[in-house]
Amino acid sequence: HVVSGLYDVTGGGVALGARLEEIFAEVTQAIADGARVIVLSDRNADVARAPIPSLLLTAAVHHELVRTRQRTMVGLVVEAGDAREVHHMALLIGYGAGAINPYLAFESIEDMINAGLHGLDGVDPQVALRNYIKACGKGVLKVMSKMGVSTVASYTGAQIFEAIGLADDLVERYFTGTVSRLGGVGLEQIATAIHMRHSLANPKRPEERAHRRLEVGGEYQWRREGEHHLFNPETVYRLQHATRSKRYDIFKQYTSLVDEQSDRLATLRGLLRFADDRVAVPIEEVEPASEILKRFSTGAMSYGSISAEAHETLAVAMNSIGAKSNTGEGGEDAERLHDPTRRSAIKQVASGRFGVTAEYLTNSDDIQIKMAQGAKPGEGGQLPGHKVYPWIAATRHSTPGVGLISPPPHHDIYSIEDLKQLIHDLKNSNPSARVHVKLVAEMGVGTVAAGVSKAKADVVLISGHDGGTGASPLTSLKHAGGPWELGLAETQQTLVMNGLRDRIVVQTDGQLKTGRDVVIAALLGAEEFGFATAPLVVSGCVMMRVCHLDTCPVGIATQNPELRSRFSGRPEFVVNFFEFIAEEVRELMAQLGFRTMDEMIGHVEALDTRPAVDHWKAAGLDISPILAIADNRYEQALHCTRGQDHGLEEALDLELIAEAQPAITEGVPVRIEREIRNVNRTVGTLLGHEVTKAWRGEGLDDDTIRVRFTGSAGQSFGAFVPRGITLLLEGDANDYVGKGLSGGRLVIRPPEGSTFVAEEQVIAGNVIGYGATSGELFIRGRVGERFCVRNSGALAVVEGIGDHGCEYMT
Structure with missing residues (x-):
């Protein structure tokens, strides 16, 4: 019918x-x-x-x-x-x-x-x-x-x-x-x-419109009469002109163009205004721009998706102002890892684990677990084969010319407890680094953020849907995720109501472009702020939308040496941008009566809805969920005031480090014996961190530190262990043995005198050798599922595996 x-x-x-x-x-x-x-x-x-x-x-x-x-x-x-x-x-x-x-x-x-x-x-x-x-x-x-x-x-x-x-x-x-x-x-x-x-x-006088073509729309790329884009030729020109000539007056023209969205309503924050009843303070009393700059970071853009020149320009700029740049998922060039002016402070660990080694993690200030990407939640990163040049393949431990797609999930995270374990592993791989978890703003993100806080993450990042990821499918770019204003408000309210707010730092990103955006994010609960598209525009990006084709005409999203020679960005342009943003934030703080950022965070009462939004579609909108004030029954601060307790002081590794000092300091061979129980998680990782700190990526000579364990090992036995360490276990082990193995040797075998047939019995759990890049793994017996997923160079010998073994190997 x-x-x-x-x-x-x-x-x-x-x-x-x-x-x-x-x-x-x-x-x-x-x-x-x-x-x-x-x-x-x-x-x-x-x-x-x-x-x-x-x-x-x-x-x-x-x-x-x-x-x-x-x-x-x-x-x-x-x-x-x-x-x-x-x-x-x-x-x-x-x-x-x-x-x-x-x-x-x-x-x-x-x-x-x-x-x-x-x-x-x-x-x-x-x-x-x-x-x-x-x-x-x-x-x-x-x-x-x-x-x-x-x-x-x-x-x-x-x-x-x-x-x-x-x-x-x-x-x-x-x-x-x-x-x-x-x-x-x-x-x-x-x-x-x-x-x-x-x-x-059906026009009234068709003959007058007969010569005109249909409207283009301009949803994906800017068109003169099409859909309104925040970055359009006018704003891009003003931003580049302001940052290259170091003229704050032109930058103010750019921000007023972006901020005057109320008539276009391009974003949710366009519906908000600052409350009228605030008592201003003199700008001299507001904390200096140098303090505000420390709260800024660049978005996670990988070396591979963007050129070495663009990647390094961002890192040099951020390091010079005390802010942080982010490696993205794809490792970092070994030359830059040890140079404090050129390295990226934030190292990302994503589902593909590309380039994640003990050396990479040791040389970080922050380690970010990417659970999802703002522009395309639920999908792994993707680098087309024609962008995998030999130098990119070397950094990612893969094959030149072969496209790389990260798995949609982290194969070692199938529950919130697994996430807690990965946070613990990364904290052991570098105790001085903060561990982030990157989430996407969508319904229920507040509950997940509360779980992340209980799982002992130091930072949670709420990423907005209008992130610009160049390699995203257009469907995802436009139709996945939610606005950060909603996700951030929900996160702040949930953390405050559950008494978890003061132990975790909240960060947000997704098309932040002006001081007003930063202040609104701070009032909704964010302490730190990520910028990705804007710093690239400052560096010369002209929004051609060909990031995935390796044909970027301004040398940013390409590995082609000829195109890279056209890159015109310089670190000082990016520094100018962030200094201008910080200055504009200070002006707004003075207007709102806040002397420090900490005072301002979470004070949503300083925001108001626009009284008369004159857009014909906006009448029925109700943005009170964003402006709701959470029930602070635990009377805690609205920002992070104390750190997480990671419990590293109870680690078995501290005993191993004390005993292995001769090897760590002078390279003298050491032999250690210990009993191990399943409460001893992530054994060998802290020891490995000390070795990597002292001997860098090369590690020690083979078998310098040899530790013999008897018993049952907990999760993540031998994770990220570098060359020079051999861990021999007589007994059995749980999940994640040899995760991210970086040159070490792990041996697991049944206790001597066992009467069963070893090759018929399971001796270790799931997800063994996930993301390993080098080293050896010898297991006398069978293991669980997802064995050696994303192995990129380790040698592993085993006598039987469960489902999904050896997938995504490069």
Whole structure:
């Protein structure tokens, strides 16, 4: 049975709602008459009738059938002119469509070929359509995989989405059960938007518009009359001009252009203003810019995704002002690791573990566990093969020319307890470094952040959805994650309510561009701030959107030596940018009456909603969840005032370090014997850290320190152990043996005199040798799942493994 999804366009929201009710009745009657497939079609629109948006129509019918207990009696097929992108398909399937016919997309492809557009001469229309269908299918599979769903049947009607800007009554009636935290547009505003588009298609005097092409849209790339982008030719020019000529007056022109978003409403913070009732203080009493600069860091951009010149420029700039740059996922050039002016202070540990060695971790101030990326949560990083030049492959311990995709999950983190273990491992690999956990702002991130705090992380980073990651699929870039304003407010409120706020530092990032952005983030609870796109723009980025193609014309997102020679960025330009931001932050602090950043953090009462947002879509928005003041029942500070207790003073390694001093200081061979129990976690890692500190990446001569254990080892036995250390265990071990092995040797065998057949018994747990880069692992017996995932050069001998062994090896 075919249902027409058209309504009387002149009747506004009332007509739209009434037509949906008519459709419900028609579908119910069709089922009673024996229909088994309902086709929801928006064909045959005319001057009087416009199509109901296919997502609204599909979700509404799906939920009505669920409510009336008829949903399992029919299949829904959607014939939609407005479905064209992967996200559209995913939404329609997620809200109940069993099949989709995006007929207008098909017709447009055929039309483009017939018109000879975009180099499509001689392309067979049938082949082009097949390619489009295949691309949409693969895109939906990618979305399903990052949500952890294996079959389309499970994904159909699962509605694992969060809505931003839909009114509660609309969601309740037509998208029942979907999370929508801010209210927003209802049927009336949707009908207004449809009417605007409908009148473009049916103008009163067509002859006056006949020569004009359709609007481009400009969703992905800036267009003069298209969608508003915060970085557009005007703001990019002013920012580059200001930072290169060191002119604060031009920088203020740039920030006022970015900040005046209230009429465009490009961001949630555009809806906020500073409260009027604050008592200002003289700017001389506000803490100096040099203190504020220490709270800034650059985003995680890997050596590989951007050129050595760009990567190093950011590091040199940040080190010179006491701030921090971030390696991203891809290791760091060995030459830079030991140079305090050129090294990145924050070392990232992501699911691919590329370039993560004992030496890399030892030379860090902060170690960041990337649980997710703001621009593309649920997906691993990706470096196309043509960007994996020999020098990049060497840093990442992989093969030149072969593309690198990180696994979506960390294979040693399948629960919050596993995350706690990795935090403990990294803290052992470098006790003086802070351990970060990077999360994405989405529904429930506050609960996860509370777990991260209990898992003893020193810092939690809430990353916003409008992060710019150049290598993100466009679907993810535009449609995954949530605004940091929501995630940060939820995190601050949850941590305060649970008495956890004073033991963890909260950081945020995602299109921070001005002093106003920083101050709003601080008032919502952030203590530290990450910038990625803006420093690249300062360094010459012109937003060409070709980061993944190795063709960047300004030498930033490329490894091609010829293009890299065009790189025009200099550390002092980046320093100017951050100094200007800090100065603007000071001006706003003085205006709001705060003398120090610590005083300002979490004081959400200094924010207010804009009294009269004059955008026609904004009337129904309710941003009170962002401005809610948490119940501080534990009467704690609203920022971090005390560190985490990592319990390293109880480590068995402290005894080993004391006994191995001759080897660590002079390279004299040492032999040690110890009993071990399963409460002794991460054994050998602290010892390895001392060796790496003294002897760098080369380590000691083979077998210099030899430790013989008897008993049952806890988690992460021998993690990140460098060359020169041999750990011999008679007994058995738990999970994560030899994680990140960096040249050491591990031997596990049954106790002498055991009567069982060793090769038939399990002697060690899951995820052994994960991310190992060199060294040897000899295991007399069987082990669990995910053995040697992401091994990049260690030799491992074992007598039997579980599922998923040896995947992603390079």
